[in-house]
Amino acid sequence: MKFFAGGAGLAALALTTATGALAAGEFEGVTLDAKLIGGQQYEALYGRISEWEAETGGKVNVISSKNHFELDKEFKSDIAAGTTSWCVGSNHSSFASQYPTLYTDLTPYVPAATVAEYVDANIAAATLEGRLVMLPRAQFDVSALYYQKSLYSDPAKAEAFKAEYGYDLAVPTTWKEVSDQAKFFTDAPNFYGTQYAGKDEAIVGRYYEMVVAEGGELFTADFHPAFNSDAGKRALAWFVDLYEAGAVPPGTTNYLWDDLGNGMASGTIALNLDWPGWAGFFNDPSASKVAGNLGVAPAPKGSAGNRTGWSGFHGFSVTEDCADKEAAASLVVFLTNEDSQKLESAAGPLPTRDAVWDYVTEQAKGDAFKSETLAAFQETAKTAFAVPATPYWIEATNLIYPELQAAILGDKTIDEALADAEEAVDEMMQENGVY
Amino acid sequence: MVTPSIDLPNGLLMTRLKLPPWLVLLLPAILILMAVVLIPLLLSLYSSFTSYRLTRPDSITNWIGTFNYEKAAKDENFWAAFGRTVLFLTIALNLEMLFGLGLALMVSKVTKGQRLLRTVMMFPMMFSPILVGFQFKFIFNDNVGLVNNALQSLGLSSTAIPWLVDGKLALFSIAFAEIWMSTSVFGILILAGLYAIPQDPLEAAKVDGCTSWQSFRFVTLPFLMPFIYIAMAIRSLDVARAYDMVQIMTNGGPARRTELLWTLIGRTGYVDAKMGYANAMGYISIFLAIFFTVYFFKKLTSARAELGMGG
Structure with a gap:
């Protein structure tokens, strides 16, 4: 297993993730257990996991795939039983505040420049008590x-x-x-x-x-x-x-x-x-x-x-007990990067990255229904607000x-x-x- | 075979091995029962005196005495759910018994294809309660549901009947789904009872000029009663399986109109993560289960005594 050593390691990680590139074989031998939301609309993205594995040499083992209400119960049972050594979990802005001890602050693992590429309001809602507990995927919801x-x-x-x-x-x-x-x-x-x-x-x-x-x-x-x-x-x-x-x-x-x-x-x-x-x-x-x-x-x-404008979004978090948080954070960044968000939003869901909003708007040109839909949601998203941040x-x-x-x-x-x-x-x- | 000799203080080895044989034989069962029943029961009993929250594991050591029990005792929603659960159990079990009895009597008269019928009878039991919940939620949906569409198409109703919203109709809909799923449990157990009835008393009743109803009421039914009470006792505990189904169909709502103990406790424990409070409510409700079990076993004993089968 390859570990990063101190600040130099974090700097190297910052460099690779900031540029969106993954260093070949950097997580050789690392296996990450993941609990991810299941369902047709969510699983297309998981096809990209094999790309991350090929690039980094790491392995992802999906040990649970359920809807969010079932995952929520499973997370609570895991916290109660102390079985939280798995690494990556699906999260949701409406649920996140319930797990104050489960997930780690991603700030040390994700460079500020990368965080800045996401929609500010989404990052604000993903930050609880000053801790960035999740990175949002292209599953932003507002009605x-x-x-x-x-x-x-x-x-x-x-x-x-x-x-x-x-x-x-x-x-x-x-x-x-x-x-x-x-x-x-x-x-x-x-x-x-x-x-x-x-x-x-x-x-x-x-x-x-x-x-x-x-x-x-x-x-x-x-x-x-x-x-x-x-x-x-x-x-x-x-x-x-x-x-x-x-x-x-x-x-x-x-x-x-x-x-x-x-x-x-x-x-x-x-x-x-x-x-x-x-x-x-x-x-x-x-x-x-x-x-x-x-x-x-x-x-x-x-x-x-x-x-x-009650809104929410799906995202990915890294557990506090994960043995290799750097690798887990790399996977989370990968699953929410521009290419991943373009892939997810092509099927209709709304993105959480500024650049991908521009991209989908451009793509919708020529399709009247898509353009109308996107414009309506984009207008509503401007004044959207998340649920009160209380556990x-x-x-x-x-x-x-x-x-x-x-x-x-x-x-x-x-x-x-x-x-x-x-x-x-x-x-x-x-x-x-x-x- | 060579037994290794171990130098132990005098008599120690003998004392250790001198467990009574009955205890040695029962030990595996005792250990397993302790591990899977007793320890969880004690742990949950202990946690009911704490402020234990699933999401805060350290709260299990926060002893709060009888606070949870006092809170439940003062909570009118809890007692309303308690009363509703007793009502639901009484209605569902009695109707299941009546329908199961009728079903068993009819199937026992069939001479051809009885095996096939018995298998078909068991189909509803094979469905998972979650699936049954979704199925009946759709059937009773007021807008796109099967029942309302059929009633409107047949001209029997010009309004959308809120099956899952109206207090009485919602309980009826849940009971209907529950009865649909579990009547066959009674059917199968009573059918087994019918097969076990000796023919002599029935023939004697015929010779004495009894009508069919008299034969059933005074000969068949007394023989069936032990089977009925066993089925009742099993089902009174087993009916809690309906949790999944009720959760899907109404989740105790709307406005707590169909709230049963199981939905209330399930939500408190797993959604609100307040396991300490949920366990306290659970322990109070255990009295309900104990009452039903004791009641049916008393009835079973007296029914057996009546048949001369001993107490």
């Missing part, structure tokens, strides 16, 4: 508004809408317009104006971005719950109002991403805030009834003039979402639901010694 174009080209609809609401029917730019149009387009049970993720972290994420769009915040800087505010109430009222009006499918509080995606593809939804990964599927005639009739617009704005984010969401659902379904009033959620989160934060 934009998918809509059925034909709804906006029917003069009869336009006229009826104007008569009812007093303004022209056009692709919505605010959440108030989305609400009006959703009610207007609904023809239950065959056609609904919109839909939203209704459970788990998903609905809290949607609520979180709506609170921000309404000018509020979910937590204060020291993580006191701050959503039981006027902005928080207005945000929740948006969800409750649409449910009460029957403008969303009645089962929406039980929907997660797959249900939403399939609903949009079935042609029964007019407007759908969703992730970039769905664009190809929605516009594929063999899989979707809205193919060819699909428009994509930037995420609408709330009453405070802020765009919704108790997921735990907080598990306390908040049943209360949001209770308000939506009418079991509690908005005031009661938010007061109960606030009390539960406050108790949890205090119990965990956050304040």
Whole structure:
């Protein structure tokens, strides 16, 4: 096994990674165990691992391949059992803060010039308590508004809408317009104006971005719950109002991403805030009834003039207990370098490197749908924000979402639901010694 | 064979080897049971008195006394889930028993192709609960689901019925999936009981002029009761397998309407990583399992005593 010795080694590493080149055979005999997210859309990139192996002489042994929720459970079990000597793990910005002891700070292993090539906002979200815990891959997620174009080209609809609401029917730019149009387009049970993720972290994420769009915040800087505010109430009222009006499918509080995606593809939804990964599927005639009739617009704005923009991204981290962190960091840089990101983003996902954003924009020229999609997501990404950086984010969401659902379904009033959620989160934060 | 002689203090070797034979024979089983059952049980019991979080291994030494138990005792969501679980178990087990009994009685009357039928009967048991969860989640989806589309196409409903959202319907949907998956367990066990029934009492009942219902009620059923109670006892513990299925179908929601002990404890332990608190809730719920087991075994004993099979 070849180890770097002190500063000279790090300098050599810095030189090779900064230039994007790998020194031949530099990790000869090194074997890295990796736990990587599995799934069709993620695995094309792993084909490049053999290139890294050929260049460096190192070997990568993928010992676990699961979706992120399953990996999350496995990581927690590993931490509990102390079996964390594997080296490279898939990570996600929404999960990263839960593993404060698992992953190492990549700063000593990745030169500053290389880090500067990534989108600043992504690097900021990947840095927890001053430690760069992951490098982002080309799997950046923020949601934009998918809509059925034909709804906006029917003069009869336009006229009826104007008569009812007093303004022209056009692709919505605010959440108030989305609400009006959703009610207007609904023809239950065959056609609904919109839909939203209704459970788990998903609905809290949607609520979180709506609170921000309404000018509020979910937590204060020291993580006191701050959503039981006027902005928080207005945000929740948006969800409750649409449910009460029957403008969303009645089962929406039980929907997660797959249900939403399939609903949009079935042609029964007019407007759908969703992730970039769905664009190809929605516009594929063999899989979707809205193919060819699909428009994509930037995420609408709330009453405070802020765009919704709850975002997250996948990345790779190196464990603290890894025997060869230099080799592991080299692999992580390789899997997120320009070529890797070009490969991943060719299939639709959004990149996290500035140069690759320019590249995909250039590549999309000539393809109207791709250009429109990219422009919408690029505009939304400008004001995107990650989840609050607390290790108790997921735990907080598990306390908040049943209360949001209770308000939506009418079991509690908005005031009661938010007061109960606030009390539960406050108790949890205090119990965990956050304040 | 040459035995090496070892110079040991007088009598030590003999004392060491003088374990009673029954203990020597049981020792492997005792050691294995300790390793796979007792130690984890004790460890989880201990951790329920700590603030143990999966993501903070050092927290396992942070003794907090009965805090977790007090918290669970005061948590109305926990008790609501507890009550709902008892209700769910009662409904699901009784319906599974009734359907299983009917299925077994029908299959026992078939003269041709009974083997094939028995195999087909076991198909639902072969599916993983996760797959069953996904299957019924799709079937009961309000927008693109099979049931609503069928009802709307047949003109039986003009609205989208929120099967997995409405409190009562969601519990019904989960119970339906659970019953679909596990009725055959009762069916198979009761069928085995039917095969074991001696024919003499049935023939005697016929000669005495009993109707079919009287023969079933006063001869067949008492013979079947021990089998039914064994099936009940096994299933009352085994029904916790439904965790995967419930997790996929509703994950205890919406608004905790279908929250069962398993989804609540699973989420607390593995998603929130609060293993200490989850174990405390687990130990309280063990009383539920013990109650059902003791109840069914008492019933089994009295059913056997009635048949003169001893206590």
